[in-house]
Amino acid sequence: MSNRFSIRHAAVLGLLALLGLAFWTLLAGYVPDTELNRTAAYYAENTARETGAQNIVTAIIVTYRGLDTLGEVTVLFLTAAIVALVLGQSKAPRGGTGSGFLPSGELLATGTRMLLPIILLFGAYVAVNGHLTPGGGFQGGAILASGMLLLLLADPARRFSHRIIARVESVSGLAYVAIGVLGVALAGGFLDNRILPLGQFGALLSAGAIPLIYALVGLKVGAEFSSMLESLEETEDS
Amino acid sequence: MTLPLLATTGFAAAMLIAALVALVTRSTAVAVLSAGLVSLFASVLFLFLAAPDVAMTEAAIGSGLTTFLFFFVLGRIRREGRDEQ
Numbered sequence: 182m183s184n185r186f187s188i189r190h191a192a193v194l195g196l197l198a199l200l201g202l203a204f205w206t207l208l209a210g211y212v213p214d215t216e217l218n219r220t221a222a223y224y225a226e227n228t229a230r231e232t233g234a235q236n237i238v239t240a241i242i243v244t245y246r247g248l249d250t251l252g253e254v255t256v257l258f259l260t261a262a263i264v265a266l267v268l269g270q271s272k273a274p275r276g277g278t279g280s281g282f283l284p285s286g287e288l289l290a291t292g293t294r295m296l297l298p299i300i301l302l303f304g305a306y307v308a309v310n311g312h313l314t315p316g317g318g319f320q321g322g323a324i325l326a327s328g329m330l331l332l333l334l335a336d337p338a339r340r341f342s343h344r345i346i347a348r349v350e351s352v353s354g355l356a357y358v359a360i361g362v363l364g365v366a367l368a369g370g371f372l373d374n375r376i377l378p379l380g381q382f383g384a385l386l387s388a389g390a391i392p393l394i395y396a397l398v399g400l401k402v403g404a405e406f407s408s409m410l411e412s413l414e415e416t417e418d419s
Numbered sequence: 420m421t422l423p424l425l426a427t428t429g430f431a432a433a434m435l436i437a438a439l440v441a442l443v444t445r446s447t448a449v450a451v452l453s454a455g456l457v458s459l460f461a462s463v464l465f466l467f468l469a470a471p472d473v474a475m476t477e478a479a480i481g482s483g484l485t486t487f488l489f490f491f492v493l494g495r496i497r498r499e500g501r502d503e504q
Contacts, residue, residue: 315471323479
């Protein structure tokens with residue numbers, strides 16, 4: 182018995198040592214760059230002129246690497262769909278939910294009423310201002326969903342309409358792809374943001390289609406997270 | 420040592436400590452909280468390393484949504500365990 186355990190311990194220690202060695206070689210060979218490499222230099226030099234975005238990270242995510250972002254959005258969509266599919270199997274009978282819930286405290290209920298509008302507003306701000314300040318659709322969508330989570334915590338019996346969530350989710354997803362295809366037709370390629378005028382550098386309505394795309398991504402991500410949270414809440418295993 | 424380097428090292432050490440606490444503690448609530456703390460320290464680290472976009476995602480999803488999701492499910496398990504007794 183003790184022999185087997187020692188073998189197992191030795192294997193774990195060996196694996197940890199290998200992992201440590203891998204990271205150590207990474208760290209030992211690290212030399213800080215003195216100048217930007219070619220791709221980074223291109224982005225740093227041309228992003229503001231080509232896309233009109235103040236935040237270079239956003240310009241890369243939405244425009245230069247827009248297809249990758251579409252892939253990420255698709256992955257999240259698949260996750261939400263699978264969660265809804267799996268958890269939807271064990272749904273409680275109608276009217277049966279909300280009976281066994283502990284009432285949430287007065288503090289939480291009142292605090293939610295005060296904080297929720299601010300959280301939702303901040304989420305929308307982060308999503309729409311993605312091309313000017315750090316943040317963007319994913320972050321804004323996560324903030325929107327955390328507002329929804331607060332709502333569910335304060336009032337566990339509350340239900341959002343699945344229909345509205347599904348509509349918001351699919352309309353924003355379709356519009357996102359449509360904007361991408363419009364980029365092929367009207368500008369330089371798929372998800373090119375120059376289908377709309379670039380506008381004045383640094384203004385809210387500038388950088389072409391980036392604010393529009395990020396507003397759509399924010400809505401989509403927020404709707405997906407909310408639907409996941411809600412299907413989790415609705416599940417009853419009894 | 421310059422101040423940013425000191426702060427970065429400090430936050431990295433705090434992250435490791437929080438991760439260890441999450442591993443060894445017996446209480447589930449403490450484990451969930453310290454796992455969230457790991458994400459919070461990571462997001463501060465990202466901020467120090469000049470990546471505010473990543474820091475925002477990490478703070479919103481890693482330390483916000485995930486922690487609350489764990490508590491959500493924990494509360495649900497407790498409730499249903501109580502119902503069965």
